[in-house]
Amino acid sequence: MHDAIMACFGDNGLHNMGLSKSNRINQNIAASIYQTKIAGHCRLVTITWSKNVMMGHCLQVNVDDPSFHITCKVEMRPWRFWMKQGWKSFATEGHKVEIHWDLSAAKYAIGPEPQEGYYVAMVCDKEVVLLLGDMSNEALKKSKAIPSNIEATLLSRREYLLGKKLFTTKAQIGDGGRMHELMIEFQTASDGEPRLCIRVDRKIAVQVKRLMWKFRGNQTILVDGVQVEVFWDVHNWLFSCTGEAHAIFMFQTCLANEKPWLKDITACRSIKEWKAPCTSTDKEPAGFALVLYASKTP
Template identity: 45%
Template sequence: MHDALPSCFGEYGVQVVDTSAGSNKVTQNLVTCLYQTKLAVPSDSFFVAVVSDGEVVLLLGDMYSEAYKKTKARPASIEAILVSRSEHVFGKKYHSTKAQFEEGGKAHDIVIECQISPSSEPRMYIRVDREIVVQVKRLAWKFRGNQTIIVDGNPVEVFWDVHNWLFNPRVGHAVFMFQTCLSSDKPWLKEVAACSSVLQWPGTYSFKDKETSGPSGFSLVLYAWKND
């Protein structure tokens, strides 16, 4: 098996052996765990801290002093970086959110507008800070697709799957993914292209390899539900 990468959602990883050309190299395990919880009042006056070996490796919220006092731990030598986010958004014609595509960068307004009417051809627009960056006119034929846009001078790959909006509106939702491009060859794009639906897309390939020196990437997945 060549260029094998395990994708595990759960508590245990697996080892994959690359046997191509007589190789006996064992790749490093990769485990991804996703948790969902509810914080008391979705914005301020709280903290969530993860401590490992006496270091606060992850700190969320705004009560920094209280977090270090309660945990009796020191700040991490390397700050945690947000590599992916998924969000459910609701709307009738417009679906909006905010996204920061690079660490310490500007938070951008993202608005998805979908025009579906029996009297006209369906269309879709995606705006970043009020500027149209994606325009799909023949949406009935292009309900799945992708396009590269430029944000903060950097390429961002945008994928969409609005099949449910057009053909199954009562029970389904559309899915959008914004993925920063880490390199010109975009090896993760081959995995996405092989999937028939956004629902099968890999979560993210933006984890930074410890042997590389490139910047970490970021992926935003939006599940867009239409209100009646």
Template identity: 40%
Template sequence: MREFPSCFGESGVQVADSSGGGATGKHGQNLVTCVYRTPPAGRRRRPCSITVAWSKTMTGRSFSLQIEDTAAGDCLWKIDIKPWLFSGKKGSKSTAAEDGKIELFWDLSAAKFAGGGPEPLSGFYLAVVFDAEMALLLGDRNKEAYRRTGGATPTSGAAACVWKKEHLFGKRVFSTAARFSAAGQPHEIAIECDAAAAQPPVGGPSLEIRIDRRRAVEVKRLAWKFRGNQTILVDGVPVEVFWDVHRWLFGGGAPANAVFMFQSSTAGAAEKPSPLPEKKPRAAAFSLVLHAWRTE
């Protein structure tokens, strides 16, 4: 995960870019990647990591799924599904694993997408079953998913999303939504920046990040503070916000992307947010990485 903070300095934190970001911006591919940590399920006595990547290109939407053994680091299953390239938008796949059978079920026939993005928001389900026990369930059609899969409710608790990466496209405002804790509600995130001037005068481009339409972060004199970090509170949980807008300001004529990361802490609400950069990042409960591509 190359997008995590890589260099801590006196004036802020540099957020590294991913090597595949440029191709995404040039070809207009919209990609959302989520990583879920699952507790032991079925006959498995070890937790797993499930990565679900939703993508949208000019040819249509698709998704891929990869399951890894968290302790051993072994890939248990990797599969690409392209339901929009044929008539059926629901189906199932299965594979044999050492600890039992792994099954994937999905129904996207009535899925709804916000703003034409790649990730479905409602009217769908995607289910992963480990040895007849539900390991991961996404979507809002839970009853139908349990009825079709026959999977039992997990005895060790539900899977939790621990990492999400999303590519956003816009001219000045970039919007998305995220849930910063398992018990919290989804929050609207809006990033606004007028980065037209490469060498702005005093009072030039500034950066504003809003959570549920309320200003959470404001950065003035952005040309001098194009990389930095600040801690805010969301649902009583500390969330550290990192930004790197160097390419927006000084990237030249090529498609330019800025990188933002929202990292919720495992620390309790009693901890007061610090306005100064941390020497070490907190243990993260959830990390959201946004690649914001500026379009002309």
């Protein structure tokens, strides 16, 4: 379970999704990890959306557990209309697990994840343990299942963004609440010094001057009255010689007032070295982490 959570922080997580460095630079990726209850046990489910200019959209569902591993991959290529809806079933420990999806009318914005007109449902023993999208009634009807008494919890989300100097996305900071627009801007001041500006709903939340000296750091902000710790690591933007270098940004919430993980991450040389706060699916989530990988395009 620890490895599944750790997959959100670092290149290894993207590699596990079957994406080489050359592929990552050409597509947007968004992956969310949920804590669900399947077959009487807490499981980690990763929903990965990707978008490639040549191959179209792709959905991948992974269920990770020491006793079994489920992978369901749907490639929505333009000429494969029949793949945009369907279902797959698996068996584990005498329980039947089904994954249903309908993306035939899905509408997308700038990212790889659809915004409306779709559903993705995971069913175990005729109970919907995970339901995504705005077509819940259709999902329940198609799967012939009922909602589970225990809702899935969003633990973390990672996105791979492409841009020149401006990187934007929309995200739900934590499990529940409204969507927020996040903007990361790499600026150059009049004196030639690089600067970093992070906006939430177009309002400046973090502004870092003298970035050559403060290429790694953290700052606490408020989003909807909730404390969010923002971390940045732009070392590769400033000092890397490779064209595939990316910066990392993380937005971390904590359910408790205390932040025992804060000391650990600030002691790391990079965000990628940090061990996530929630290391077991049998415990209450320690908070929510949004990780953004930002790569500059020519």
